[in-house]
Amino acid sequence: MGQDLSRDQSRHLPMTAYALLGLLSFGDELTGYELKQRADRTLRFYWVSPAMSQVYSELERLHDLALVRRHGSGRTTSYSLTPMGRTTLTTWMRETPVGFPVLKHPVALRLLLGALVDPESITGMLRDHLARLEEERTDLEKVRVSLRGVDRSGDGFRYPALVADWGLSYFDHERTIIEDLLHRIETGT
Amino acid sequence: MGQDLSRDQSRHLPMTAYALLGLLSFGDELTGYELKQRADRTLRFYWVSPAMSQVYSELERLHDLALVRRHGSGRTTSYSLTPMGRTTLTTWMRETPVGFPVLKHPVALRLLLGALVDPESITGMLRDHLARLEEERTDLEKVRVSLRGVDRSGDGFRYPALVADWGLSYFDHERTIIEDLLHRIETGT
């Protein structure tokens, strides 16, 4: 039984686990709660923010695998990356086949079924979507600004800022698309 | 106990259920297998394609709720929308609060952690992503072409074609973004 565990390092973990390791890879010592917050704040633009339940159970597993260290100062427990955790993460970065993006776009799904309802219902939905798009964009803008400060770690490239720029341009593109769709629907192609 | 069921029509179903009802709303009589195929072919660009297991168990539920009709000709069973199923779907289209898109972008996630590995590893990943993007784009192009033929249902707007155009422009945008990123990384901002 025990001998199998020695090779368990090469087993792949659920994506959530790597996302958490990734958040810890920036060096901070974080509680489950803080990890969830950071995920909600920055990660959510490119990856689904894991549920609270998921964060804690995943941390449990990562601790069992010695990929994170526990810093239990009384009631609250915080976590940091172990050297082995860092190795696992970089190995995953290099060796794991990278999947294709998956999108769950409720607006597109409904647009597809647009013939079921009146056009006003569709244009209304698109306008609501535009408004929310704008909110999200300003949120991401704030994140990018705050990254400018933190992102001063020397030698490498400023990847988090790059990704933020990518996200912003994504929002901009979607806005023009939706505006165009609105125009086409209102005038009849 | 029984009396509660009378109000169960207003209960909301999982998203997968609405996606399946949506696929059936185009009028065909489909088996679970065919539904899965259609989802893989067209739906996947805007919504996660449900797993086989999910399709069959969801159809089971929809049948229990009398939202789909079963056409059991021997060993294979096909399904079609009941009037009540159509009503449920249009009600959902109009009344359900529309959520914000969720993206799982493994390339963006890794780019965020780019400092962990050498730049060549990142540019390699981006180039792979470009290639796959191109494949997906041509798949979607085929879908759009085939829609031109089917999409001749009279009065309304050609929504499926609209959504396909949206998807194509999404791929085009992502391609230019990635190419720009590659250039910026290779030259050092």
Added chain:
DNA sequence: CTCGCTTATTCCTAACAGGAACACTAACCT
């Protein structure tokens, strides 16, 4: 001091992903 807010964790349930297993059909192929 107690009301409400944030932090922090645990637990439960339903939804979803992924694929193995099984069975039947059809084409083709030597």
Added chain:
DNA sequence: AGGTTAGTGTTCCTGTTAGGAATAAGCGAG
């Protein structure tokens, strides 16, 4: 004919993920 291979159609099982309720301690304001 018999055999192989590919596609159709369904069921079952396990692990992962989503979502939120419940709990509790700490902390600032009235």
